Amino acid sequence: MTDAESFLLSRPAGAVRGTGVRARYDSVDAARAALRDGAPVVAGLLAFDTAGPAALLTPDRWTTDAGPITARTPAAIRPSHVWITPPAEHRDRVAAALAAIEAGRAAKVVLARTMEVGFDAPLDPLSIAGGFAAGARDAAVFAAQGPDDRWLIGASPELLVRKQGRVVTCHPYAGSAARSADPELDAAAAASLSTSDKDLREHAFVVDDLRERLAPLCAELSAPTAPSLMSTGEMWHLATPIRGVLHDDSVTALDLAARLSPTPAVGGTPRAAATALIAELEGTREFYGGTVGWCDDRGDGEWLVSIRCLELAADRRGIRTWAGGGIVTGSDPEAEVAETTAKFRTVRRALGLDAAG
Numbered sequence: 629m630t631d632a633e634s635f636l637l638s639r640p641a642g643a644v645r646g647t648g649v650r651a652r653y654d655s656v657d658a659a660r661a662a663l664r665d666g667a668p669v670v671a672g673l674l675a676f677d678t679a680g681p682a683a684l685l686t687p688d689r690w691t692t693d694a695g696p697i698t699a700r701t702p703a704a705i706r707p708s709h710v711w712i713t714p715p716a717e718h719r720d721r722v723a724a725a726l727a728a729i730e731a732g733r734a735a736k737v738v739l740a741r742t743m744e745v746g747f748d749a750p751l752d753p754l755s756i757a758g759g760f761a762a763g764a765r766d767a768a769v770f771a772a773q774g775p776d777d778r779w780l781i782g783a784s785p786e787l788l789v790r791k792q793g794r795v796v797t798c799h800p801y802a803g804s805a806a807r808s809a810d811p812e813l814d815a816a817a818a819a820s821l822s823t824s825d826k827d828l829r830e831h832a833f834v835v836d837d838l839r840e841r842l843a844p845l846c847a848e849l850s851a852p853t854a855p856s857l858m859s860t861g862e863m864w865h866l867a868t869p870i871r872g873v874l875h876d877d878s879v880t881a882l883d884l885a886a887r888l889s890p891t892p893a894v895g896g897t898p899r900a901a902a903t904a905l906i907a908e909l910e911g912t913r914e915f916y917g918g919t920v921g922w923c924d925d926r927g928d929g930e931w932l933v934s935i936r937c938l939e940l941a942a943d944r945r946g947i948r949t950w951a952g953g954g955i956v957t958g959s960d961p962e963a964e965v966a967e968t969t970a971k972f973r974t975v976r977r978a979l980g981l982d983a984a985g
């Protein structure tokens with residue numbers, strides 16, 4: 629038994645925390661079996677690729693009424709190296725995705741750029757989580773111990789699914805505009821996002837997919853007909869709250885996470901065609917674009933979409949992060965590059981990268 633943190637999901641109102649590791653599971657099936665056999669909870673990460681290994685665990689100790697993680701303004705940090713997918717490469721990938729969409733292979737594909745940063749001194753996972761908390765507002769700050777002592781740490785605004793009793797809630801985000809420090813420009817960006825035909829189409833694919841996947845399980849299912857505007861410190865987004873009531877309470881939060889992830893907010897539509905295009909154009913994704921969360925022995929739990937996050941290497945001297953955007957007919961390659969640059973700011977701010985100047 630150890631007191632070291634193994635899982636954290638924290639919002640201003642409170643947090644769930646796991647310490648120590650009693651057991652690990654590399655598949656949803658193994659975690660389901662553990663819950664049936666009396667494990668009080670499973671928590672962790674499902675990969676973007678539904679066939680890829682999961683990183684789930686049962687902690688030694690699990691607390692659902694912990695206080696939120698303390699926000700910590702990161703000290704300015706000078707990286708030893710930085711590498712980002714070059715803009716020209718991303719533009720070419722977006723153009724290839726648009727050609728595939730034009731050819732009828734898929735209707736939406738989400739493509740991401742990668743950033744890798746090295747440091748001279750090791751970083752601490754919980755300190756990084758504190759850095760995310762400083763700019764997170766309502767986003768859920770998470771830190772999950774992955775395989776081989778790697779960590780996935782971030783601040784996701786996007787609720788994949790929460791299940792409490794028979795009630796299921798999702799809050800998908802899709803459609804984006806960068807925020808501005810100038811209040812007038814910021815308001816103008818929000819206003820133009822809310823009427824952007826391209827962004828409304830990008831968004832509708834996500835809501836339709838979630839509704840289709842939930843419908844067979846639900847006695848009631850409702851969502852507003854139009855999305856609303858939500859914001860993080862860095863971005864405006866279109867978002868739609870979805871609420872369902874399950875026919876059968878034995879469906880667990882883990883079952884729902886495995887069924888719904890990856891949504892077209894991070895993958896595309898149809899799912900199989902979009903994920904094949906992502907593998908072709910971008911390469912393999914591991915936990916980015918998957919889901920992070922927990923499920924208890926009553927089947928209740930909560931899962932966030934694994935975005936606005938970084939992976940801390942096992943030696944803790946390097947991180948890798950991703951920023952993606954949905955491509956549909958009408959997407960502009962140059963604007964997609966700018967969108968990913970804006971989305972990287974969440975991680976840059978949490979690490980103190982920009983403070984170093």
Ligand SMILES: C=C(O[C@@H]1C=C(C(=O)O)C=C[C@H]1O)C(=O)O
Nearest residue numbers: 801802803804893951952953954
């Ligand atoms: C894929 C990411 O974000 C997702 C994609 C969005 C979009 O394409 O507009 C918006 C919110 C997220 O669902 C990311 O942050 O990396």
